[in-house]
Structures are given as structure tokens and as C-alpha cells.
Amino acid sequence: MSALSILLLATCSTWMTQAQTEFKRVAGANLTLPCHHRLHLLNQTSLDIEWLLQNSEADPKVVITYGGGHIYYPDLNEEQKGRVSFASNFRNGDASLEISFLQPSDAGAYICKVKNAGNYEWTHITLKVLEKPSKPKCWKEGELSEGKEIILQCNSVSGTKPIIYTWQRIIDEEGKAGSFPPMTRINFSNPAQIIMKNLTRLASGSYQCTATNEAGKDSCVVQVSVQYARNFGLIAGAACGAIGVLFLIFLTVWLTIRRNQKKKYEEEESPNEIREDAEAPKARLVKPGSSSSGSRSSHSGSSSTRSTANSASRSQQTLSTEATPHITPTQHSQVDTDGREIEPKKINHTNLVKIEATSAMVPAQSRAFQTV
Known part of the structure; x- marks a missing residue:
């Protein structure tokens, strides 16, 4: 220095x-x-x-x-x-x-x-x-059907102000921009929004929003798919039809199960019931001379009568008031005036049961024959 x-x-x-x-x-x-x-x-x-x-x-x-x-x-x-x-x-x-x-x-x-x-x-x-704008978020509001109106919105939560938002329509995979559909306008009070009115299927496609400031830019894409108004009715009808079919299938299966359960229950209970039209036990005639056989027949007849009385308890009240019928030991064929053989009358099974029940109440000595 x-x-x-x-x-x-x-x-x-x-x-x-x-x-x-x-x-x-x-x-x-x-x-x-x-x-x-x-x-x-x-x-x-x-x-x-x-x-x-x-x-x-x-x-x-x-x-x-x-x-x-x-x-x-x-x-x-x-x-x-x-x-x-x-x-x-x-x-x-x-x-x-x-x-x-x-x-x-x-x-x-x-x-x-x-x-x-x-x-x-x-x-x-x-x-x-x-500060570069943060990755913006794109979304849509409104009903995506013909004749309706939707709003496309875009926003970056951070970045140096001011941030400028621009919208464009993407018509191919290379990012080439295309024109907006008719009845589309920018909301000048909020440039991050565009309003699309009177929608048609031509409005379907990809829309890109770009947020820009002095530091840089970033963008996002939202998809718009406009549906025919009648499609919603068809979809609702198809859904209701499917639900109805499922309900019918469920009802059919349920009724089938219930019917099978009822049938099984009736089969299990039927052996405990006595059918009124069941065939009564057959009767046999015994000669009065055989005392030992009569005694056995009387004992057997009493047992058979008690069994029959137990199985036909509902008819015993009326049987007790009826007279004891006379039973013919044997029935022979008869011949009419022309020489033809007449078949003997057949005894009804129900009447036979009544006869057996009444005969059990009469002593064996007063009858020539006994029903077994």
C-alpha cells in the first residue's frame, strides 16, 4: 500500500x-x-x-x-x-x-x-x-348428463403469488390442444373455473389445467364423460329387474324348503294316526261243542276286541247303544226262481268292527258262535 x-x-x-x-x-x-x-x-x-x-x-x-x-x-x-x-x-x-x-x-x-x-x-x-406452484388439483362439479351444466375447477395450495390458471382441452395422447365445446366460458371472477352449459356427448374428453407463476408451472387433468339422459333410466330399470329376479329365486328356494320340511313332518307323524278306512281283522266261526276251543276263542276274542276298541275309540260311544247283531255261522248260496245262484251279501268292514266291539260284551254261553 x-x-x-x-x-x-x-x-x-x-x-x-x-x-x-x-x-x-x-x-x-x-x-x-x-x-x-x-x-x-x-x-x-x-x-x-x-x-x-x-x-x-x-x-x-x-x-x-x-x-x-x-x-x-x-x-x-x-x-x-x-x-x-x-x-x-x-x-x-x-x-x-x-x-x-x-x-x-x-x-x-x-x-x-x-x-x-x-x-x-x-x-x-x-x-x-x-416458490413454484404446487401440483394443482382438478375436479368437476355438476351432473354429467345431456343438457346439464358442470363446473371444472383447479387449485394450487402453495406457490408464490400471483398464480395464473389456464385451461385447455387435450384431444390426443401427445397433448395437442383442441377447441372447447359450445356454451363453455371462463369464470372471470375466478379464472381457475370454467363453466360448461347444455352438455352434449361432444363435450366428453380430457381437460388440463395449468398453474403458472414466476418460478415455474405445473398441471393436472380431469376427465369428462357425458351420458345420455335415458341411460340412467335403463340402468335403474336393469337394477330393479335384477333385484326382482333375485327375490323370486330366493322366494322359490324358500318355499321349496318349507314344503319339503312339511312333507317330512307329515311322514313322521302318519304312523301314529289310525286311518278310518283301514281293513278290519277277519272273523272266524267256532262251534259251541268245543269248550276248550271256545275258552281260547273267548280269550282271544276279548284281546282282539280290546285292541280294536283302542284303535276305534271315537266310534265306541255310538256302538254301546246298538243291539248285538245275530251272526250266521255259515252263509249258503241261494237260487232264484229262474235257477240262478245268488251271491251272499257281503258284510261291510265298518259294520264288522261294530259287531266285534258289541260281541265282546256278550257272554260266550249265550251265543252259538263267537267272532275272533
Whole structure:
């Protein structure tokens, strides 16, 4: 350093320079904020550098400092800790600040203050961190049938304002744009919406919304499929018909099961019932001369009568009032006046049962024959 330079610096009690610049960067990028000074020409031991950030109405925060030969990272700004550093040889006049992986919180007004031997240099920088729009969400509202109206909407939940939304119709897989169907308009009060009236099947297709700002853009796609109005009636009719068929099948199966159960129940109960038209036991005639045979027949007849009486309990009340009929031991064929043989009358089974029940009540000695 020349003596003249030292003299000039010594004569100036205060040396202040100011520079005002502005930077715009996208979030996630790296950035270097420039700060060049000439105070390094003075005494190196008294050189002092300080970076400040003011991103609100509060007092500025200290980002990084150098003094007394050491670099300090104060705890006043935890959000930037580990992401800020001096970019170059700050002792030789380049006190630029490097910020890595920018975040929206890094935006604000930066001040680079360099001091040495009572002299100051100031650098003012405004940083804007731009955030790309988040992936927008597309959806539709309304009834997708002919003659109806729907609204297509789009929204990005984050991103640097302002965000501009644009809609276009995609007509092929390569993303080629096509014209909107008739009766389609943009909602100017909310450009993220488009209104489609008087729908027809020609309105079916893919619609893309793109959200754009200074940092970039992103998009989403929504599908529109317009149905014939009568299709809903057909679908409802088909659904009702299917339900009716299932109900009939269920009813048929249920009735079949019930009928089988009833039939099985009747078959299990039928052996315990006596049929009125069942064939009565046959009678046999015994001669009165055989006492031993009569006694046995009387005993057998009584047993048979008791069995028959038990099985025909409902008819015994009327039988007890009837007279005991006379039973002919043998029946001979008769011949009419023309010489033809007449068949004997047949005894009805029901009357036979009544006769057997009555004969059991008469003593064996008063009858010529006994029914067994």
C-alpha cells in the first residue's frame, strides 16, 4: 500500500458507500449475494464484517459476522444455520454471502456492513425467493348428463403469488390442444373455473389445467364423460329387474324348503294316526261243542276286541247303544226262481268292527258262535 493511499484513508473520518440491488431466485437453488469493499487496505486486525437480514417489521437478524480474526454464526437465525457462509476471501475485499438451498423464509432485505478504523461501507440487497406452484388439483362439479351444466375447477395450495390458471382441452395422447365445446366460458371472477352449459356427448374428453407463476408451472387433468339422459333410466330399470329376479329365486328356494320340511313332518307323524278306512281283522266261526276251543276263542276274542276298541275309540260311544247283531255261522248260496245262484251279501268292514266291539260284551254261553 502506498503512503498516499494511507494518507487519503486517514483523512476521511467516515467513508460510506451504498449499493441497492434485487435478486429473484427459485426455492431450492443456491445464491451468492455480492458485497465488495475497499476497507481491507486499512489495518487488517481492525476489519469487521456483518451480514443482517430483515424479513419482517421486527429488528434485523444477524446472519454471519467476522471480527478479531474469527467467523461467528449467531444463534439469532436458526433457520439459516448451516446454509450460509462467506463466498470468497473476505479479508481481501470480497465479503459476498453464499446461501445454499434457498427457502421462502430466506426472502427479505439483506445488509452487508463492513467497518474498519472508523470507516464504513454498506451494501443493500433485496432477495425474493420464488416458490413454484404446487401440483394443482382438478375436479368437476355438476351432473354429467345431456343438457346439464358442470363446473371444472383447479387449485394450487402453495406457490408464490400471483398464480395464473389456464385451461385447455387435450384431444390426443401427445397433448395437442383442441377447441372447447359450445356454451363453455371462463369464470372471470375466478379464472381457475370454467363453466360448461347444455352438455352434449361432444363435450366428453380430457381437460388440463395449468398453474403458472414466476418460478415455474405445473398441471393436472380431469376427465369428462357425458351420458345420455335415458341411460340412467335403463340402468335403474336393469337394477330393479335384477333385484326382482333375485327375490323370486330366493322366494322359490324358500318355499321349496318349507314344503319339503312339511312333507317330512307329515311322514313322521302318519304312523301314529289310525286311518278310518283301514281293513278290519277277519272273523272266524267256532262251534259251541268245543269248550276248550271256545275258552281260547273267548280269550282271544276279548284281546282282539280290546285292541280294536283302542284303535276305534271315537266310534265306541255310538256302538254301546246298538243291539248285538245275530251272526250266521255259515252263509249258503241261494237260487232264484229262474235257477240262478245268488251271491251272499257281503258284510261291510265298518259294520264288522261294530259287531266285534258289541260281541265282546256278550257272554260266550249265550251265543252259538263267537267272532275272533
